[in-house]
Amino acid sequence: MVTGDAAYIKKINRSLIIREIVKEGMISRADLSKSTNLTRATISAQVADLLEEGLIIETHLEHYTVGRKPIMLSLNGNAGYALGIDLDYGELSFTISDLLGCPISSNSVKINTTDYKDILQLLIEQIKKFKAEFNDSRYGIVGIVIAIHGLVSKEEIIHYVPRLKWHEKNLKSDLEREIGIPIHLENNANLSSFAERVFVHHETDNLLCATLYSGIGLGMMMNNDFFRGHEGYAGEIGHMIVVPGGKQCNCGNKGCWERYASESIIFQHLSELRQIENLTYEQIQEWLNEGDEEVLDVMEQFIFYLSIGLNNMINMYNPDVIVLDSKLLRIYPNSLKKISDNLNSSISHYRELRISSIGRKSSILGACALAIKQFLDVPMLNLPFLLKTVPDESVII
Numbered sequence: 001m002v003t004g005d006a007a008y009i010k011k012i013n014r015s016l017i018i019r020e021i022v023k024e025g026m027i028s029r030a031d032l033s034k035s036t037n038l039t040r041a042t043i044s045a046q047v048a049d050l051l052e053e054g055l056i057i058e059t060h061l062e063h064y065t066v067g068r069k070p071i072m073l074s075l076n077g078n079a080g081y082a083l084g085i086d087l088d089y090g091e092l093s094f095t096i097s098d099l100l101g102c103p104i105s106s107n108s109v110k111i112n113t114t115d116y117k118d119i120l121q122l123l124i125e126q127i128k129k130f131k132a133e134f135n136d137s138r139y140g141i142v143g144i145v146i147a148i149h150g151l152v153s154k155e156e157i158i159h160y161v162p163r164l165k166w167h168e169k170n171l172k173s174d175l176e177r178e179i180g181i182p183i184h185l186e187n188n189a190n191l192s193s194f195a196e197r198v199f200v201h202h203e204t205d206n207l208l209c210a211t212l213y214s215g216i217g218l219g220m221m222m223n224n225d226f227f228r229g230h231e232g233y234a235g236e237i238g239h240m241i242v243v244p245g246g247k248q249c250n251c252g253n254k255g256c257w258e259r260y261a262s263e264s265i266i267f268q269h270l271s272e273l274r275q276i277e278n279l280t281y282e283q284i285q286e287w288l289n290e291g292d293e294e295v296l297d298v299m300e301q302f303i304f305y306l307s308i309g310l311n312n313m314i315n316m317y318n319p320d321v322i323v324l325d326s327k328l329l330r331i332y333p334n335s336l337k338k339i340s341d342n343l344n345s346s347i348s349h350y351r352e353l354r355i356s357s358i359g360r361k362s363s364i365l366g367a368c369a370l371a372i373k374q375f376l377d378v379p380m381l382n383l384p385f386l387l388k389t390v391p392d393e394s395v396i397i
């Protein structure tokens with residue numbers, strides 16, 4: 001008979017073993033025993049259960065030349081799926097990944113409404129479709145995480161989404177009632193920072209990720225957790241004032257950082273200068289290639305204001321890794337060097353400044369990764385970043 005205590009210890013040991021396998025990616029039973037301090041017999045019994053459940057798999061290392069080929073254990077990516085959703089203005093995007101965070105299928109639905117009930121209905125229909133389509137694995141869809149472009153409270157209530165003009169919506173509960181799978185909501189910038197930590201920067205437990213598209217959002221991963229502030233709204237760094245009495249912002253203040261250093265502002269500025277609607281990155285790239293002085297000036301101003309905000313941010317947090325998610329910075333030559341040359345205060349300290357290699361997909365991949373982390377119940381994930389081309393269908397409704 002398994003007593004309450006024995007069952008509890010078994011559960012703790014199981015969690016310890018899963019954590020170690022996830023952390024190492026691939027590990028032998030002998031090394032598991034060493035790193036967890038559990039006996040070989042305990043490891044053996046628990047691993048047998050996990051293999052039986054299909055959650056882990058064995059791999060024989062063929063290239064081993066000396067002695068017995070060790071049998072390695074790793075997470076079974078095919079045991080289930082995670083569904084990440086990006087609820088953006090004008091578009092709902094969906095990505096299904098395996099349990100190693102590798103995207104398998106993506107689609108997006110253009111929407112021309114901001115009405116809560118209409119969008120809720122669309123989400124229910126789409127999620128039900130995915131649920132029916134991806135039920136062929138042991139665990140099916142193990143979790144759903146939705147990226148929200150606005151303020152989400154610690155209780156996962158949507159407090160405010162500026163572009164959709166939503167206030168106090170309990171999307172989590174409205175969806176769970178219909179779907180029957182746990183749904184989690186998280187701020188999109190938080191999910192981008194999570195993706196950077198899980199897929200790229202495995203070595204740090206202190207990472208800031210600033211997304212610079214329609215505004216400036218800041219996601220913060222500290223000690224392997226989100227830094228959320230008192231109610232969950234921390235990271236609204238785009239509204240830090242960098243120009244006293246400057247440009248009017250929607251938030252009611254003047255001179256906010258995102259009025260000077262977000263991509264939408266640069267696009268707006270260049271569109272007005274050149275009288276071009278629907279300006280593209282390709283067009284900007286072309287101007288940069290030609291050495292267009294006026295465009296170069298605009299980009300230098302972007303770098304200048306971006307550096308002012310970053311300087312303030314660094315002084316506030318003393319981060320280890322800072323990731324900037326911006327396509328304009330990727331296409332502008334030497335942008336990182338130009339920014340770091342501006343960050344020369346003897347007071348501000350950081351270790352590494354990088355431009356995101358994941359890019360705009362980071363929040364949805366972060367959503368998949370968070371669903372996996374919650375399913376496995378591990379403190380952190382280290383997953384390989386597999387850049388695979390996923391068919392991305394766009395459906396217009």
Ligand SMILES: [Zn+2]
Pocket residue numbers: 238239249250251252253256
């Ligand atoms: Zn503002």
